[in-house]
Amino acid sequence: MIQSANSDISRSLIEIAWYFGPKGLNGECCENLTLPEFIALDKICSTSNCAVQDVGYSLGFTKSGATRIVNRLEKKSYVQKIKSSEDARVCCVKITKSGEHVLMSANSRYLEQFYAIVEKMPEYTAADIVKLITAMANAIRS
Secondary structure: OHHHHHHHHHHHHHHHHHHHOOOOHHHOOOOOOOHHHHHHHHHHHHOOOEEHHHHHHHHOOOHHHHHHHHHHHHHOOOEEEEEOOOOOOOEEEEEOHHHHHHHHHHHHHHHHHHHHHHHOOOOOOHHHHHHHHHHHHHHHHO
16 A cells, blocks of 8 residues: 555656656747756846856756756857856856746746646645645755
8 A cells, every 4th residue: 555655656746747847738838948957047047146056056966067057058048157246267147038038938837737737626725735835845955
């Protein structure tokens, strides 16, 4: 019984991650972003003077891994690399208007899909589900 429950939980989490990941939503979610690029772009958008190393921390990547992600985002014109105003040895990353548009578009689609799914679950409120998902994400981050 316990093994079956664990399998159900595991499979459900995989399906949710797949559905809300860049491969889900009928391929329309994140335009030409991979999931690490999407997470990096979100981090860059929400962090002033975002160093490449900060992007790496948010992804659990090394600085060189983060640099590759940032370089791909720069090639797609979603970010711009700039020297830190505090330390010229540090490379910071700033989101562009194009990057903001892609991020807002993806977030809007996620929300639309999320609320469409929640409507199919009348026994739960959207607020309860948001609270639970947010608590799980915060636990993962800490």
